[in-house]
Amino acid sequence: MELLCHQARRTTSVAWPADVDQRLNLLVRAAAAAGEQTSRAQLLAALVTAVRVDPDHLAELLHRYRRLPADALADHSSHDFPSVRAPGPRRTR
Numbered sequence: 001m002e003l004l005c006h007q008a009r010r011t012t013s014v015a016w017p018a019d020v021d022q023r024l025n026l027l028v029r030a031a032a033a034a035g036e037q038t039s040r041a042q043l044l045a046a047l048v049t050a051v052r053v054d055p056d057h058l059a060e061l062l063h064r065y066r067r068l069p070a071d072a073l074a075d076h077s078s079h080d081f082p083s084v085r086a087p088g089p090r091r092t093r
Helices: 018-033 040-050 055-066
Strands: none
Touching: 018 040
8 A cells, every 4th residue: 555655756846925934843842842743734734634625624723824823833832842943955064
């Protein structure tokens, strides 16, 4: 049986607010605190597969997101979660 997480990869470029990006980093750190070794891409894939395909539900999620105040996610560094490798290519010395 082939697992979904092992299927061929697609690259997706996402442009979103910096605070949303920081929130994703926080979620990866929270997963690490639970003992999970994961990546931003794998976490996003898990979140996408977890949402039910229901037009009304999706509309509700979008409306809720679009009404969030600018400072809604401001608290993204005060959690005591482990550090994880920053996204992107590693620097070479």
